[in-house]
Amino acid sequence: MSRKFTTAAAVSMTMALAACGGGGGGSGGGGLGLFPPPSSSASAAAPTIKVNNATVQGEGPHAIKPGDTVQIDAGAAVEWTSTGEKITLRSPEIGASSWKAQLVNGSTQAKPFKVTARAANNAWDINFEVAGGDARNGSYSAFATNGTRQTVALNFDVGTYEWTGSNITAVSGSFTADADQAGTYLFQSSRITTAANTARFRVGQDVLVGAFPFDVTQAATESFATQSFVASRALETNQAGLDGTFNRFGINVGSATSVSDISQMKISGGGTVLVRCTHSTIYRVDNCPAASLKTWNISPGTVVGTWNMVDPAAPADAALFAMARVGSEKIFLISGKLNGDPKTAVFRIGLPESSQWPTGFGYGISTAASWGKVDVRATESFRSAVSTDGSTSSAHNTFATMGSLGPLGMRGIVGTGTDPKSYFAMQGSSIFAIVGANNATTGTNGYLQINLMD
Numbered sequence: 001m002s003r004k005f006t007t008a009a010a011v012s013m014t015m016a017l018a019a020c021g022g023g024g025g026g027s028g029g030g031g032l033g034l035f036p037p038p039s040s041s042a043s044a045a046a047p048t049i050k051v052n053n054a055t056v057q058g059e060g061p062h063a064i065k066p067g068d069t070v071q072i073d074a075g076a077a078v079e080w081t082s083t084g085e086k087i088t089l090r091s092p093e094i095g096a097s098s099w100k101a102q103l104v105n106g107s108t109q110a111k112p113f114k115v116t117a118r119a120a121n122n123a124w125d126i127n128f129e130v131a132g133g134d135a136r137n138g139s140y141s142a143f144a145t146n147g148t149r150q151t152v153a154l155n156f157d158v159g160t161y162e163w164t165g166s167n168i169t170a171v172s173g174s175f176t177a178d179a180d181q182a183g184t185y186l187f188q189s190s191r192i193t194t195a196a197n198t199a200r201f202r203v204g205q206d207v208l209v210g211a212f213p214f215d216v217t218q219a220a221t222e223s224f225a226t227q228s229f230v231a232s233r234a235l236e237t238n239q240a241g242l243d244g245t246f247n248r249f250g251i252n253v254g255s256a257t258s259v260s261d262i263s264q265m266k267i268s269g270g271g272t273v274l275v276r277c278t279h280s281t282i283y284r285v286d287n288c289p290a291a292s293l294k295t296w297n298i299s300p301g302t303v304v305g306t307w308n309m310v311d312p313a314a315p316a317d318a319a320l321f322a323m324a325r326v327g328s329e330k331i332f333l334i335s336g337k338l339n340g341d342p343k344t345a346v347f348r349i350g351l352p353e354s355s356q357w358p359t360g361f362g363y364g365i366s367t368a369a370s371w372g373k374v375d376v377r378a379t380e381s382f383r384s385a386v387s388t389d390g391s392t393s394s395a396h397n398t399f400a401t402m403g404s405l406g407p408l409g410m411r412g413i414v415g416t417g418t419d420p421k422s423y424f425a426m427q428g429s430s431i432f433a434i435v436g437a438n439n440a441t442t443g444t445n446g447y448l449q450i451n452l453m454d
Contacts (some may be wrong), residue, residue, distance in 0.1 A: 276296075355409070
């Protein structure tokens with residue numbers, strides 16, 4: 001290693017440090033101060049360097065991956081400084097004679113990082129080239145079936161998550177890849193006490209579909225249960241981009257009962273007007289009886305990517321929604337609480353109306369907290385799933401079209417024999433969803449299943 005000399009007495013730390021995912025030492029205040037100047041008798045031997053416990057030689061630059069652990073031992077008290085744009089430290093342990101941390105790259109581009117050790121008039125620069133971070137890293141706006149809107153930040157390089165929101169306490173932890181299902185990840189949390197962990201998620205283009213042990217809105221005291229969410233980091237911010245016709249599934253989950261909501265709606269006028277068919281028969285909105293058409297005016301929300309919808313005839317009938325983009329597909333999302341009853345959670349998801357019915361495989365979660373794989377075909381679907389008690393199940397659904405006046409991108413599902421339960425399904429290029437019929441006699445009211453298609 002070449003030795004570099006400097007007359008500078010001290011160099012201040014220029015990189016902000018973040019202990020992502022908890023743990024570690026350091027100052028605990030987001031940055032690390034310099035240690036007192038070492039005595040002139042400090043060792044002039046070059047520091048030893050390890051990457052993931054493997055010794056490397058020379059000043060570098062050493063090529064490393066995001067999340068790799070770097071350890072530098074000086075052998076005597078030194079001053080440490082480090083610089084690196086977009087590089088943060090996870091679990092830093094900085095002592096008088098040693099420096100250790102995981103290096104996390106907040107960019108998808110490779111970035112340089114330098115650690116300098118100074119002893120008296122000696123200085124050693126150790127250089128690293130940190131490969132670009134996983135393109136899936138970042139923050140996603142989440143809409144959950146417990147009626148909350150949150151933000152989840154994921155880092156796939158170190159396997160950490162953090163849930164934040166204005167009305168919740170931040171929750172962080174780790175996630176791991178499912179060894180039995182490629183592309184599925186399992187949230188790890190002390191909130192999960194069930195026999196099987198169905199708090200899982202899948203990742204698509206700028207979208208997540210999964211479940212987490214969220215607060216139970218209906219509980220009198222604090223409790224948690226695995227509940228569904230859809231999250232996006234590509235929300236529509238152009239009002240004219242909201243336009244379109246959507247098949248919409250929803251649920252209201254209350255303390256005593258749950259209710260399903262199935263309908264079609266249209267946004268038009270450059271994203272300024274939303275019209276929905278509220279008839280008990282599920283019509284295409286263009287075929288809906290005039291008396292059953294209801295109108296809301298749309299305006300930008302206070303948070304970019306959110307939109308207010310207000311009934312001009314009854315201003316209390318209002319909601320906040322978002323439009324997520326998954327490639328060229330738009331997904332309508334609402335998550336909130338029922339006006340007048342904060343214990344009733346409201347969730348809505350809408351997919352573009354289309355005469356196409358894509359087939360394929362997908363994975364997702366239901367409001368019964370079962371995680372499963374679906375095989376969607378032209379006239380039927382199959383699902384195999386695991387429940388929180390560890391039991392497995394399978395289901396076979398046969399599709400029926402919605403008739404000449406019904407939505408083209410929606411199908412009915414009716415049980416046969418001794419099983420009278422009925423559901424409805426809708427399919428898009430990225431999402432396949434099933435909702436229980438809004439009928440108290442079927443026993444499926446309030447059921448919702450959301451799958452992310454491969």
